[in-house]
Amino acid sequence: xxxxxxxxxxxxxxxxxxxxxxxxxxxxxxxxxxxxxxxxxxxxxxxxxxxxxxxxxxxxxxxxxxxxxxxxxxxxxxxxxxxxxxxxxxxxxxxxxxxxxxxxxxxxxxxxxx
Amino acid sequence: xxxxxxxxxxxxxxxxxxxxxxxxxxxxxxxxxxxxxxxxxxxxxxxxxxxxxxxxxxxxxxxxxxxxxxxxxxxxxxxxxxxxxxxxxxxxxxxxxxxxxxxxxxxxxxxxxx
Numbered sequence: 183x184x185x186x187x188x189x190x191x192x193x194x195x196x197x198x199x200x201x202x203x204x205x206x207x208x209x210x211x212x213x214x215x216x217x218x219x220x221x222x223x224x225x226x227x228x229x230x231x232x233x234x235x236x237x238x239x240x241x242x243x244x245x246x247x248x249x250x251x252x253x254x255x256x257x258x259x260x261x262x263x264x265x266x267x268x269x270x271x272x273x274x275x276x277x278x279x280x281x282x283x284x285x286x287x288x289x290x291x292x293x294x295x296x
Numbered sequence: 297x298x299x300x301x302x303x304x305x306x307x308x309x310x311x312x313x314x315x316x317x318x319x320x321x322x323x324x325x326x327x328x329x330x331x332x333x334x335x336x337x338x339x340x341x342x343x344x345x346x347x348x349x350x351x352x353x354x355x356x357x358x359x360x361x362x363x364x365x366x367x368x369x370x371x372x373x374x375x376x377x378x379x380x381x382x383x384x385x386x387x388x389x390x391x392x393x394x395x396x397x398x399x400x401x402x403x404x405x406x407x408x409x410x
Contacts, residue, residue, distance in 0.1 A: 186339075213395040225340070225386060227397040238397060273339060279395050282328055282347040287340040 184208045186288035188274050194294045195264055203259045203291045205274030214257045215275040215285060216249065218242070225273065231257065232279070264295045298323040298389045300401035308407045309377055317372040317404045319387030329370045330388040330398065331361055340386065346370065357381065382408045 187206045195201050207214050216228040230237040231249050248260045257276075261268055271292050275285040299322045309315045321327065331343040344355025351363040361372045370387060384403045390396040 215397070217398075217400075224402040225398075225400040227399065230395055230397055232395060237395060240397075275340075277395060281392055281394050282345070283394075284342050284345070285398060286342075287332075289339040 184286075186274055186276055186286050188272075188288040188291050190291060191289065192292045192294070194296065197266055197295055198263050201261050201264055201293060203261075203272050203274075203293070205257045205259070205276075205288055206255050207257055207274065207276030208286055209255070210278070211276035211286075212279040213237070213277045213283075213285075214249075214251070215277075216259045217273045217275065217287075218270040219273065219290075220267075220270045228259075228272075261293075264293075266295050269293055269295045298325075298327060298391070298399045300387050300389055300399055302387055302401035302404050304404050305402065306405045306407065308409060310409050311379055312376050314375050315373065315377050315381075315406065317385050317387075317406065319370045319372065319401060321368050321370065321387070321389050323368075323389060326392055327389040328392060328396075329361075329363060330390070331355065331359070331370075331372050332386045332388060332400075333357075334384040334386065334403075336383070343372070343385070377406070377408050379408050379410065381406060 189204045214231045219225045229239040229243045271290045273290045274288040277283045277285045301320045329346040332340045346353045346363045354360045387401040388398045390398045
């Protein structure tokens with residue numbers, strides 16, 4: 183069964199450093215998403231991406247964040263200068279894009295900023 | 297804007313007992329409704345979704361949910377739980393346009409006692 187994969191599973195970084203979280207969406211999907219879950223809190227939407235551009239972004243997704251689909255398979259989230267409050271579980275998701283289509287979630291990357 | 301409220305942060309239940317996890321939502325437009333499950337150290341898995349039609353929706357693992365428009369609720373039920381149902385359960389909504397973002401509730405931790 184096709185699935186969304188994410189690497190690494192756990193990333194530890196120093197405050198102020200850049201991190202890139204990687205995702206491989208399901209191959210025939212057209213829409214891609216990033217969500218995050220701070221420990222003990224709800225899952226929050228960050229950004230959606232379609233046709234090589236951002237479709238929608240939340241208030242959380244400020245200038246420190248960027249997304250890219252550098253090739254036909256990967257979808258990345260870059261945090262340019264990490265802050266302590268960026269520590270969270272980051273989930274990638276993808277969907278076919280039809281109305282009501284299920285978003286399939288990856289297992290997540292746990293980011294720890296020290 | 298949409299929001300989701302899960303009133304119970306934790307629900308302890310004995311094995312083979314029935315369970316109901318409550319969810320209420322708020323939206324100025326028609327929405328789709330979802331329940332996701334997150335097993336320990338794993339990603340989010342779709343349990344069931346309501347798009348339209350019958351208000352009683354059956355999902356995986358014996359779960360079902362009922363959409364009640366007048367009460368803006370979408371409670372999740374299972375007649376007999378198993379130890380393997382121990383997980384975090386998230387109620388969620390999305391708009392009806394293609395690839396709408398998902399808005400999650402704060403989650404309910406279901407713990408099953410033998």
